[in-house]
Amino acid sequence: MKLEHFFFGLFALLWAATGMLAMHYRGELMYERRLGELSRQAPAIPQVAPAAQPTPPAAAVPAPDPAAVARLALQQQLEQAENEKNLLSTQVQKLQANQEAGPAGTTATTSTVETPAAPEASALTDMQRKIKEAPAIATIQRYLPDQGFAVLDAGTARGLKSGQLYAVRRGHFIVAKQIEIGETVEENEAIAGVNASSLPTGETIKPGDEVIKWE
Secondary structure (H helix, E strand, C coil): CHHHHHHHHHHHHHHHHHHHHHHHHHHHHHHHHHHHHHHHHHHHCCCCCCCCCCCCCCCCCCCCCHHHHHHHHHHHHHHHHHHHHHHHHHHHHHHHHHHHHCHHHCCCCCCCCCCCCCCCHHHCCHHHHHHHHCCCCEEEEEEECCCCEEEECCCHHHCCCCCCEEEEEECCEEEEEEEEEEEEECCCCEEEEECHHHCCCCCCCCCCCEEECCC
């Protein structure tokens, strides 16, 4: 009796499994058939073109800054001026080197204005030589033409006395033919009256002129 129940249960289990397999196989057939129908209907479905995407606006190009443009132009001008300066400096150095070398490697000398040489003693006349060689007694310190006298840097210590007559020399020329020692005579200073008529036209006595004896 128990064996019959066992076989009956086993048969029911196999029957249920067979039904389930049949149902699964049927479902697969229906699924494949449905796919075939859809694949045949697919060409008839109108293809919808994708909506055109809006083109993003182009990035706005910023306007050039006038100040930046001006600075750039100025910088270029400065660089050009610096290059020209360097070129000129190089050319000047070459010219100086050529001038120093001179033709055939000789040293070039710059032209100078020749200063007339002072007349030699041999070129002086006998009178000029006599004037120049006369010993100086005093030197003019100041000359006051409006008052008509001059101040000498010598006095009684060198033998000057009131009423003595002397001449004024500058180099080898006589500037004043006659000056007279006045009453004011000190040891190292004296006042001499100047005869304006003894001065050459346009000439005057100057500090540093020398007093000499002259006939």
